Amino acid sequence: MTTAVQISGLTKSYGKQQVLAGIDLTVPTGTIFALLGPNGAGKTTLINILSTLIPPSGGRATILGHDVVADAAMVRRSISLTGQYAAVDELLTGTENLVLMSRLSGLSAADARRRAAELLADFDLSDAGRRRVKTYSGGMRRRLDLALSLITAPPVLFLDEPTTGLDTRSRQSLWQSIRDLVGVGTTIFLTTQYLEEADQLADRIAVINDGLVVAEGSAAELKAQIGTELVELRDPSGRLLAEHPTDGTIDDLQTVLAGLDRSAYPEAQVIIRKPTLDDVFLALTGPAETSDHDRMELAR
Numbered sequence: 225m226t227t228a229v230q231i232s233g234l235t236k237s238y239g240k241q242q243v244l245a246g247i248d249l250t251v252p253t254g255t256i257f258a259l260l261g262p263n264g265a266g267k268t269t270l271i272n273i274l275s276t277l278i279p280p281s282g283g284r285a286t287i288l289g290h291d292v293v294a295d296a297a298m299v300r301r302s303i304s305l306t307g308q309y310a311a312v313d314e315l316l317t318g319t320e321n322l323v324l325m326s327r328l329s330g331l332s333a334a335d336a337r338r339r340a341a342e343l344l345a346d347f348d349l350s351d352a353g354r355r356r357v358k359t360y361s362g363g364m365r366r367r368l369d370l371a372l373s374l375i376t377a378p379p380v381l382f383l384d385e386p387t388t389g390l391d392t393r394s395r396q397s398l399w400q401s402i403r404d405l406v407g408v409g410t411t412i413f414l415t416t417q418y419l420e421e422a423d424q425l426a427d428r429i430a431v432i433n434d435g436l437v438v439a440e441g442s443a444a445e446l447k448a449q450i451g452t453e454l455v456e457l458r459d460p461s462g463r464l465l466a467e468h469p470t471d472g473t474i475d476d477l478q479t480v481l482a483g484l485d486r487s488a489y490p491e492a493q494v495i496i497r498k499p500t501l502d503d504v505f506l507a508l509t510g511p512a513e514t515s516d517h518d519r520m521e522l523a524r
């Protein structure tokens with residue numbers, strides 16, 4: 225197995241603010257890697273360093289063995305990037321944007337027109353292809369932006385929050401495009417705010433907080449950190465009355481339920497809960513709206 229992205233001791237500071245505080249990550253080729261983290265964690269900064277848009281302050285990163293600083297030109301030839309904010313030309317039509325970018329990628333005029341039509345169809349934009357982008361909705365721009373990064377299947381594709389602002393159908397169609405790309409050997413490095421997206425797509429996930437990797441693994445490994453399933457007893461208003469860990473088997477559940485004093489909880493509802501990636505995320509990054517009490521519950 226070869227390595228697509230290798231990051232070691234990577235740091236980035238803006239003045240006194242340290243945004244990345246020493247990141248180490250390895251992404252094997254042909255896999256999907258998802259970077260999760262709250263707003264301001266440093267996700268876009270990391271993607272911008274990996275795609276040579278900004279230099280790191282320290283440490284090292286390579287893409288397919290090419291150093292992002294010393295071999296930036298080689299890196300640019302190996303990658304494609306869709307940024308967090310759409311970068312399409314508003315005055316051109318969807319088709320014109322795609323044909324222009326295809327020509328810049330080296331396709332002939334005929335191939336560029338054919339590829340533009342294919343991508344418009346893939347992203348459900350065929351009817352809008354002749355309209356200027358300034359008349360597009362936010363979701364349409366986002367889809368066009370993604371189509372632009374997929375003109376040629378690059379060895380490594382960086383996607384910064386690719387599905388933010390997309391509706392469910394567009395999101396699922398993008399997930400399928402991403403899976404198709406991995407099928408032809410592309411490595412995907414994406415950031416997302418949607419834990420379900422990481423859960424569905426990613427082979428490996430890293431959670432960053434305050435510029436450091438605070439957890440890394442497959443979705444299943446991260447969930448296992450939170451522990452086994454829980455039997456919860458809640459009153460009708462949802463307040464937690466009691467909880468017991470369980471392995472989820474019928475035998476164990478029967479034992480847990482038999483051990484509960486029914487008269488003590490006359491109105492209690494029984495809930496069996498598996499840890500979700502949201503639990504992992506909240507336990508690791510603890511947003512402001514989560515109380516300390518909730519965090520302790522989640523971390524248990």
Ligand SMILES: Nc1ncnc2c1ncn2[C@@H]1O[C@H](COP(=O)(O)OP(=O)(O)OP(=O)(O)O)[C@@H](O)[C@H]1O
Nearest residue numbers: 238241243261262263264265266267268269270308
């Ligand atoms: N050019 C810059 N100059 C100064 N500070 C910056 C610059 N770019 C980013 N930052 C700071 O670096 C931190 C990380 O920003 P970054 O955009 O990487 O976060 P993010 O994880 O992508 O957040 P989001 O989820 O909101 O997209 C933030 O505190 C941000 O204010």
Ligand SMILES: [Mg+2]
Nearest residue numbers: 267268269308
């Ligand atoms: Mg960002």
